[in-house]
Amino acid sequence: MYPPVHVADIAQHEGKEITLHGWLHNRRSSGKLHFLQLRDGTGTIQCVVFKGNVTPEVFQASDHLPQETSLTVTGLVKKDERSPIGFELDVRDLQVVSRPAQEFPIGHKEHGVAFLMEQRHLWLRSQRQQVILRVRHTVEKAIRDFFDQRGFTLVDAPIFTPSACEGTSTLFEVPYFDLGKAYLTQSGQLYMEAAAMALGKVYCFGPTFRAEKSKTRRHLTEFWMVEPEVAYMDLDGDMELMEQFVSYVVQTALEKHRVELATVLERDVSKLENVKAPFPRITYTEAVEVIQKAGHPMKWGDDIGGDEETVVARQFDRPVMVHRYPAEMKAFYFKKDPADPKVALGCDVLAPEGYGEIIGGGQREDDLATLEAAIDHHQLPKQAFEWYLDLRRYGTVPHAGFGMGVERCVAWICGLHHVRETIPFARMMERITP
Template sequence: MFPPVYIADIAAHEGQEVTLHGWLHNRRSSGKLHFLQVRDGTGVIQCVVFKGNVTPEVFQEADHLPQETSLAVTGLVKKDARSPIGFELDVKDLRALAKPAREFPLGHKEHGVAFLMEQRHNWLRSQRQAVILRVRHSVVKAIRDFFDGRGFTLVDAPVFTPSACEGTSTLFEVPYFDLGKAYLTQSGQLYMEAAAMALGKVYCFGPTFRAEKSKTRRHLTEFWMVEPEVAFMDLDGDMELMEQLVAHVVQAVLAKHERELRDVLERDVSKLANVKAPFPRITYTEAVEVIQKAGHPMKWGDDIGGDEETVVASAYDRPVMVHRYPAAMKAFYFKKDPQDANVALGCDVLAPEGYGEIIGGGQREDDLAVLEASIAQAGLPKEAFEWYLDVRRYGSVPHAGFGMGVERCVAWICGLHHVRETIPFPRMMERITP
């Protein structure tokens, strides 16, 4: 048997006889021909079994293989303009490695969302889900390449945290030996601030947890977030970094997955092609005016919800940056605008097409006395933040950062209705299986 090759590399073997290892995705027959759709995780290829090219036993077996049979298929790589990948395999030999013990539960028909979620471990085998996970991988790689190529240092933040920095209502509480309670992290930001004072430009990238009792299409209880933090950076520099990251990620994914996005996910890729810096920038006050003109009963000081985000973003063909939100809406660590103490030096990036906030961040308060007063005003225990206050006690400098959620970013790029499809095994309010 020839050394196995991957379908993604098939073009390099035109005219050669190769062996593929994979699973039977679908099959159909036409007299002396069997057409087997075989996938190997890198792609799908049509394998044509002609009665005159194989033994009678192989031809007979090819007509009765159940879906998801694992296979070793040997054949000649031939160019085919009708194929989505430009090639097909003229089969010379075929061997079933393992046949399903029972009928695969996901046939080639429509299934309800609840059933598909119960079958998530099997649903991942579908072509659509495989494309989404490959796009997710490319998003993660593009994020890492962006920061690594700009001199950032990856610093891993802890998942267990000793205190609730913004209240316990949206934190998962866990017992922690003899030390009492601990919490699953909502963010690595505070730790990145400390790391930035040591390394200048840092980022963490890992799972975060939110115990919000929300069932919207934009929420998960466990998701992945990248959080850069930069010393000697103000809000303007932070916003520039935000737009550069988003533009880099989108264009990197588009360069690699344009065909899959268009043909498998039916994504309008022309809308992604427009995602290039600079992004439009408006203040929160200007955003409120836009929302009010659209007929929404919003007043200054209200949060901008999902519907309102859609109104604001609908005027643009690329993400829009909304900055300087009311200080009362933001966490204690946001720095207030020196020109207007009513607003904070923060910014959200809203994706177009109704996908909402994909980035939130801003400039941090670097004045020790002001930060101590903010902690007290928020009713937080100062002793829990003594280590965080040390960041300001020893050579404090202006610094800024943000967090970008991977799942919302993937949902937008892929044009998905719900973030549950963007992560291999989603965790939501009503789901913790499989």
């Protein structure tokens, strides 16, 4: 027995005898040969069992192994140009670690999405889902690398909050001991504003929760979001940070997963190659004109929905930045444009190919009196925001930030129709299991 090797590192062991630990994905037989597809989490390799190279017991056993049998396989690494990974394993020995108690429920045939979601804990073993989760891992690492390399400090925001950023209509309410009600966070932004006044450049990265009753392909009840916040930054600086960030994340994922994206997910990677700064920038007013010309019945002041986002994004070969939305559409903390108080200094980044908004953010109101008036206007409980107002009472400065949902970004990079495949265990309006 040799120290175990991972399939991903197989090229380093050409011509050597090695041992693999894994699970049987598929098998077929041809006379004196059994072909076993072994996966180990890092990749899949074909293990060839030749009758003349193993004991009769091993050869016999190899012909009756059910899908998802746990195996330890020892053999010689051989180059094979026909293999997707360029190598195969010439088996010398095989040991069964465990056999499935019954037939694996997900066979090598088409299954409906509803069935697969019920079997999500097992569906993760499919090659497609493995690739998606590896891309997600790369995206999350790229997010951290981008900010860490630029001097940002990671600050963890609380999950329980006493109040909402934008009202309580889309929050999960939970009892909180003798203090009454608390809410599951929908954003760490307000806390990042406090942290930015201490550390200058910060970001939080964690789960967020939205109780809106939406069943669209872009929505989840629980999702992960990254939210940077920077002191002494205006909207222009914020938009520049957005496009640099998106470009870095997408190009990092493309560089690492180009082959998997193209072959396993059948993603047109040429679409991702265009995702490089600078991005086109248009105002909300200009976006409305584009939408109206396309025949959509939209007027100035209306929200830009999913269909309208697609119309705008279709005009460009990379993400487009739509800025200066009507102030009445935005949350209380957005700063209004001094040149036109009807609009807020906010920006959304719309991904191409119908994937919609992946980033939302902008410049925050830094004037105490203006922010107090905005809280009153939105009929929010002022007492709950006294700590937030303190940030304007003591050393207030211009500042800006944004939020990006990981799942929407991964769905776009992978070319997926629905965000439910981008997270290991999706939580949606109609699903809380497995």
